[in-house]
Amino acid sequence: MRRRAAAEQAERHPALHVMGLRRRFAQPGGEVEVLRGLELRVSSGELVTVTGRSGSGKSALLALLGGFDAPDAGTVSLNGVPIAGAPSWHACAVLPQALGLAGELTVAENVALPLRLHPDGEPDPVAIAARVSELLDELGVGALAGRHPAEVSFGQQQRVALARAISGRPRVLLIDEPTAHLDVGSVPAVLRALRRCADEGGAVIVATHDEQVHGIADRRVRLLDGLLAEL
Numbered sequence: 480m481r482r483r484a485a486a487e488q489a490e491r492h493p494a495l496h497v498m499g500l501r502r503r504f505a506q507p508g509g510e511v512e513v514l515r516g517l518e519l520r521v522s523s524g525e526l527v528t529v530t531g532r533s534g535s536g537k538s539a540l541l542a543l544l545g546g547f548d549a550p551d552a553g554t555v556s557l558n559g560v561p562i563a564g565a566p567s568w569h570a571c572a573v574l575p576q577a578l579g580l581a582g583e584l585t586v587a588e589n590v591a592l593p594l595r596l597h598p599d600g601e602p603d604p605v606a607i608a609a610r611v612s613e614l615l616d617e618l619g620v621g622a623l624a625g626r627h628p629a630e631v632s633f634g635q636q637q638r639v640a641l642a643r644a645i646s647g648r649p650r651v652l653l654i655d656e657p658t659a660h661l662d663v664g665s666v667p668a669v670l671r672a673l674r675r676c677a678d679e680g681g682a683v684i685v686a687t688h689d690e691q692v693h694g695i696a697d698r699r700v701r702l703l704d705g706l707l708a709e710l
């Protein structure tokens with residue numbers, strides 16, 4: 480009974496619900512409407528991949544979903560509540576295409592940040608250190624924990640930024656091109672980590688050109704002419 484109520488609640492209010500999203504950008508040749516009334520629903524436990532040619536608006540979409548940019552029209556709701564600005568990292572965490580690691584913090588400190596800021600509080604530094612080293616080891620960058628981002632390769636930084644995005648077990652996870660800078664050997668661990676986020680109840684949205692990433696999706700969509708089409 481309770482499970483049915485939860486299912487009905489999820490049906491009414493998906494973890495992420497995007498309605499009528501529009502975004503225009505000024506371009507040298509005049510304004511271009513990159514997103515033109517886009518709709519998307521993603522449930523808890525669901526991993527959705529977004530494909531689309533370079534410049535189709537995938538990163539622009541993720542910036543709007545994460546509240547880092549504001550739409551010209553439309554709404555982004557988390558569990559039925561429209562966002563205004565960026566939600567807490569616990570509610571919605573991101574791996575941006577530009578990574579955005581804090582340069583003054585070490586690799587381990589970057590990954591620990593969401594845990595230290597967690598609303599329920601995870602004050603036990605031993606538990607935080609254990610979670611951080613478990614994630615960094617899983618992603619093959621455990622040996623770099625004490626270095627600063629500038630002292631590791633871009634592909635390594637990308638995995639650190641992924642570890643930071645998932646460390647606090649966010650309810651919604653927005654991931655931009657997670658395998659773009661990785662050698663083939665590093666990809667399976669990234670795919671396992673993303674899949675696990677969804678299996679643990681997160682709503683995971685991944686922009687990618689990589690067929691291997693599409694392979695772990697519950698659903699694939701394509702961004703074309705400012706709208707999403709199911710694949």
Ligand SMILES: Nc1ncnc2c1ncn2[C@@H]1O[C@H](COP(=O)(O)OP(=O)(O)OP(=O)(O)O)[C@@H](O)[C@H]1O
Pocket residue numbers: 504505506513531532533534535536537538539540576
């Ligand atoms: N802040 C901005 N100002 C002006 N134009 C922008 C801005 N952000 C995005 N655009 C434009 O919107 C379009 C979509 O860009 P976006 O970065 O979202 O593409 P993408 O699908 O992520 O591409 P890629 O696969 O190369 O990462 C591009 O034409 C880009 O120039």
Ligand SMILES: [Mg+2]
Pocket residue numbers: 537538539576655
């Ligand atoms: Mg992009």
